[in-house]
Amino acid sequence: MTISDIAKMAGVSPAAVSRFLNDGYVSEEKRLKIKEVIEKTGYVPSRQAQQLRTKRTKLVGVIIPKIDSDSISRIVAGISEQLSEVGYQLLLANTENDVEKELEYLSTFKQNFVDGVILIATAITEEHRQIIKSLKIPVVAIGQRADFISSIYHNDYGAAYAITQKILEKGHRNVAFIGVPEWDVAVGVNRLRGFKNCLRDNEMEFNPDWVLTGMFNMDNGYENTRKLMEMDRKPDAIFCATDTIAMGAVHYLNEHKIKIPEEVAVCGIGNGKTVKVIEPPLTTADYFYRASGNEGAKMLLDKIEDPKSPVLATMLGYEIIERESL
Amino acid sequence: MTISDIAKMAGVSPAAVSRFLNDGYVSEEKRLKIKEVIEKTGYVPSRQAQQLRTKRTKLVGVIIPKIDSDSISRIVAGISEQLSEVGYQLLLANTENDVEKELEYLSTFKQNFVDGVILIATAITEEHRQIIKSLKIPVVAIGQRADFISSIYHNDYGAAYAITQKILEKGHRNVAFIGVPEWDVAVGVNRLRGFKNCLRDNEMEFNPDWVLTGMFNMDNGYENTRKLMEMDRKPDAIFCATDTIAMGAVHYLNEHKIKIPEEVAVCGIGNGKTVKVIEPPLTTADYFYRASGNEGAKMLLDKIEDPKSPVLATMLGYEIIERESL
DNA sequence: TTGTATGCGTTATCAG
DNA sequence: CTGATAACGCATACAA
Secondary structure, eight states: OOHHHHHHHHTSOHHHHHHHHTTOOOOHHHHHHHHHHHHHHTOOOOHHHHHHHHSOOOEEEEEESOSSOHHHHHHHHHHHHHHHHTTOEEEEEEOTTOHHHHHHHHHHTTTTTSSEEEEOOSOOOHHHHHHHHHOSSOEEEESSOOSSSEEEEEOHHHHHHHHHHHHHHTTOOOEEEEEOOTTSIIIIIIHHHHHHHHHHHTTOOOOGGGEEEOOSSHHHHHHHHHHHHTSSSOOSEEEESSHHHHHHHHHHHHHTTOOTTTTOEEEOSBOOTTTTTSSSOOBEEEOOHHHHHHHHHHHHHHHHHOTTSOOOEEEEOOEEEOOTTO | OOHHHHHHHHTSOHHHHHHHHTTOOOOHHHHHHHHHHHHHHTOOOOHHHHHHHHOOOOEEEEEESOSSOHHHHHHHHHHHHHHHHTTOEEEEEEOTTOHHHHHHHHHHTTTTTSSEEEEOOSOOOHHHHHHHHHOSSOEEEESSOOSSSEEEEEOHHHHHHHHHHHHHHTTOOOEEEEEOOTTSIIIIIIHHHHHHHHHHHTTOOOOGGGEEEOOSSHHHHHHHHHHHHTSSSOOSEEEESSHHHHHHHHHHHHHTTOOTTTTOEEEOSBOOTTTTTSSSOOBEEEOOHHHHHHHHHHHHHHHHHSTTSOOOEEEEOOEEEOOTTO
């Protein structure tokens, strides 16, 4: 069933049908006839042919570091929501935290095979910059700030600062930090900076031995908490850079019957949906991930509409969620 | 940069280049020349044009009920792993538990816009059957058994039976069940049946008041546990049909200082990655979700290769994971 | 407002 | 083994 078949059946030219489907520049009379035939036959245009002609796929590639993450699934939900409203679909590429794969997928998308890319990256390196520059389609980053492409990111510094402030207000004086490596600027650098600066502004001691790093998983929290608890001088509060890490910390402390928050307080960032049901429920910061997905998608859509629209960098706020772990 | 450009530069016909790219039926001499030009130019064929010609998109649609689920993300990871190995890509459609949307997406995929569909459904209704029958592309179901399409599902009955047996072995005599509605055959019917039959086989009392249902979320576990604990006669163990539900149950019990498992034991199914870090760690059944994604993808790929290969129904096993909640 | 003709970039056919 | 050439299904410039 092609456009010509429909045209024949409706007694018009293929061009008329095409116009009917697109700009709608057809006389009322023919419009009715065409509409009728299309409805009767259930005709639906070939997307492939359209793509070949228009060079548009109505597909957006979304590159994510892992799929089994609370924050990422919320971002993706936000993107999906926004895209489906305007008939776009979403192609998911899971890199499993592998930078090579990330670059690879970015290249795959090079062949204007998708109309745009949303990159939920853990780092944006020089290599990323190179590849992205070579792409002919717009790219938007979520979660990390970038200067050469539009990005939507979170107030990592502010949230970390605010949480640290809360910790101090509760009377804790020996605060440790479990984070991630510095190649992740948002989490590894900015959150740590918020932590440090808050300590400094409160004229508190900053103990470098109490800053530990690892990966984005519970093991990191578990293992580094163990290290902290085995030190001669132990902290009385642990600020974890992500909720997942905090889950690991809480796990260790519970396992070793160390009372939270009496002996050691724990905080995270992200407000994942499981952190409110653990014992004790975790104090954390909500990041409005769904909204960042929404915004990111809108940004990309704008960029697709008008490729030379200016580069934007939007920062989203946060909200401190106080629970019993602090 | 088109295939003709390459042909011109290599001094051969476009057909030769096409053959080089596909079946490789080219003389050694030209092969070298073509290869050189392609490498030099970084040429990559237009996927759209290929699709128009071959009617194949190398895309697989994956319909999921929700994205922020541990089990589903593991299944998707398994699918993704398998597909990317053979150059296929995956199009994710999130239905957010909306049957209408599920049907809608199924229809979207009708226009051979993807080469196949993997349906991770919570229910397969008559309506599903209708639409799927009308599709010209293969469909594979994961998580639910279906007779008219290939499916890969879990031993829900067996796992539920085995867990119930464990509960009884631990000396619990008053076992409640928190599940989901019956329209989900795998979870709502089979797991409940495993539970019931195990009680019967052990000549234990089955109390219908202790069988409650709700949705696939923590609230279900929380609220129904509350109901159970407010009854005159309370159970001393709760078997939750999913880990997520169990998380809610544990949350309620902890909140009300009801000791697990001394006063009330709790079990789930699924072995989500968070259930081992809650307090106490949850006894559950592992379902090899990643493997089911793997298998499902393989099945679909086979079906795409040979559309008239027989309908398969594969059941995957389970493994009981004993932790402190029982 | 309408229809005709052309081309998008491939792959498949078929004669050489 | 090779190269013209004809589709694939659509959108658009252009002529009417």
